[in-house]
Amino acid sequence: MNVAYCSLLLPEEKKLAERAKERLSGISGHKVTYAAIKGIDENLHHPVTVFNIINTLNYPKFPQVIFHEEKWSHVGGSKDWHIGYINLFGIKYVTQAVNLHKKLRKWVRSRGHGKCLVCVHYIYYPAMLAAAWLKKEYGNRVVLCLNTGDVPGKYGLCPQEKMNLKRFLIEQIVDKGIMKMADAFDCFVFATKDMAEAFDVNSKPFVVLECVYTPPVASNAIEPEKKVMRNKKIVFYAGALREEYGIGHLLRAFSLIRDPDYRLVLAGGGSAEKEVRKAAKKDSRIKYIGFISPKEVVGWQQRSTVLINPRTSGLDYVKYSFPSKSVDSLASGKPYIAHKLPCDPPEYGQYIQYADDETDKGLRDKIVEICEMPEKEREWIGNKGKMFILNEKNPKAMCERIVDMWEKMV
Numbered sequence: 001m002n003v004a005y006c007s008l009l010l011p012e013e014k015k016l017a018e019r020a021k022e023r024l025s026g027i028s029g030h031k032v033t034y035a036a037i038k039g040i041d042e043n044l045h046h047p048v049t050v051f052n053i054i055n056t057l058n059y060p061k062f063p064q065v066i067f068h069e070e071k072w073s074h075v076g077g078s079k080d081w082h083i084g085y086i087n088l089f090g091i092k093y094v095t096q097a098v099n100l101h102k103k104l105r106k107w108v109r110s111r112g113h114g115k116c117l118v119c120v121h122y123i124y125y126p127a128m129l130a131a132a133w134l135k136k137e138y139g140n141r142v143v144l145c146l147n148t149g150d151v152p153g154k155y156g157l158c159p160q161e162k163m164n165l166k167r168f169l170i171e172q173i174v175d176k177g178i179m180k181m182a183d184a185f186d187c188f189v190f191a192t193k194d195m196a197e198a199f200d201v202n203s204k205p206f207v208v209l210e211c212v213y214t215p216p217v218a219s220n221a222i223e224p225e226k227k228v229m230r231n232k233k234i235v236f237y238a239g240a241l242r243e244e245y246g247i248g249h250l251l252r253a254f255s256l257i258r259d260p261d262y263r264l265v266l267a268g269g270g271s272a273e274k275e276v277r278k279a280a281k282k283d284s285r286i287k288y289i290g291f292i293s294p295k296e297v298v299g300w301q302q303r304s305t306v307l308i309n310p311r312t313s314g315l316d317y318v319k320y321s322f323p324s325k326s327v328d329s330l331a332s333g334k335p336y337i338a339h340k341l342p343c344d345p346p347e348y349g350q351y352i353q354y355a356d357d358e359t360d361k362g363l364r365d366k367i368v369e370i371c372e373m374p375e376k377e378r379e380w381i382g383n384k385g386k387m388f389i390l391n392e393k394n395p396k397a398m399c400e401r402i403v404d405m406w407e408k409m410v
Contacts, residue, residue, distance in 0.1 A: 003048040035214040039395025043403040047078035096126035119145040149191035191322040210322040233371040236304035241270035246310030253363035301332040309338040330385035351385040
């Protein structure tokens with residue numbers, strides 16, 4: 001099968017995060033995309049051709065104007081391309097779409113008269129546009145697949161954001177364009193079944209893949225503040241700090257715990273950062289550590305007593321996305337506390353430590369329950385979750401469903 005995979009990978013060797021003048025988004029997406037490509041390769045028994053856009057912040061927030069076209073290999077034997085573009089606002093989208101289309105067009109021509117499948121990972125406008133152009137040109141000879149864990153517009157977090165000119169333009173041009181271009185795709189990979197309804201593609205083939213997990217490349221985790229945190233019960237959260245993600249709920253729940261040996265450590269950034277800093281000033285047991293590297297996240301996970309996700313089921317967006325945090329946290333081997341969400345597949349109920357209800361007191365009670373368990377019991381819970389992810393959510397097992405769908409399409 002001829003497969004091209006359009007990605008937004010962020011090559012570690014280019015040290016993009018270190019060079020950016022602001023936080024570079026897409027790191028968690030990089031992990032998921034890499035794992036998906038790995039699993040597809042294993043099921044196809046040969047590597048796909050990856051056409052990658054190294055998507056960074058616009059210049060001057062990222063100090064590079066020209067990204068040159070570049071050959072590379074995601075695995076031995078693969079012949080992949082980084083797409084060239086001009087990193088200036090507006091021009092960026094145009095040059096990415098045009099140059100990606102040119103490379104895909106050349107790739108299809110090199111495949112003779114056989115059918116070609118092009119998979120676009122994530123709802124990125126330039127990549128979807130390039131694929132839609134290709135479909136219009138080659139018709140049924142090209143099969144398009146969209147692999148996404150996000151939905152634009154009213155099904156995401158956008159309705160919770162304050163309307164301004166930028167937000168208006170995104171809704172009217174980018175979000176509507178993405179939904180329209182989705183019609184050109186022949187099949188889909190979604191994180192939840194409700195996403196098919198959001199995209200209005202229930203009649204087209206799709207598979208539901210809430211995650212694909214591969215262990216982090218960096219094995220030597222950075223150990224955080226051993227002396228300061230020794231013998232403390234550490235509750236650790238890493239991710240976006242937003243009220244919609246339950247950060248205020250977590251802070252209130254933790255404030256109900258009076259034990260001086262408890263610690264709440266939060267990493268990340270977002271609109272609720274001010275609220276977190278205020279809480280940390282008021283309660284010395286709360287520690288805000290800002291943005292940290294993936295290696296540091298692993299270090300904090302291993303040092304923590306429990307990991308937590310305070311997201312609740314009240315907002316509609318939770319039906320159309322699956323928190324990758326659930327997979328990473330379970331895979332860490334630590335007990336993982338969360339609320340039961342509509343997007344959670346039933347099998348996760350055996351491994352996630354669900355609070356009894358979504359009140360502040362309910363979350364507080366679950367934190368205390370797990371933290372006060374004997375250490376051996378917590379280890380058993382953590383290892384059970386870890387083996388579940390490693391055995392059942394690994395790339396080869398999860399991506400078999402994608403390849404099966406593609407074979408039927410092609």
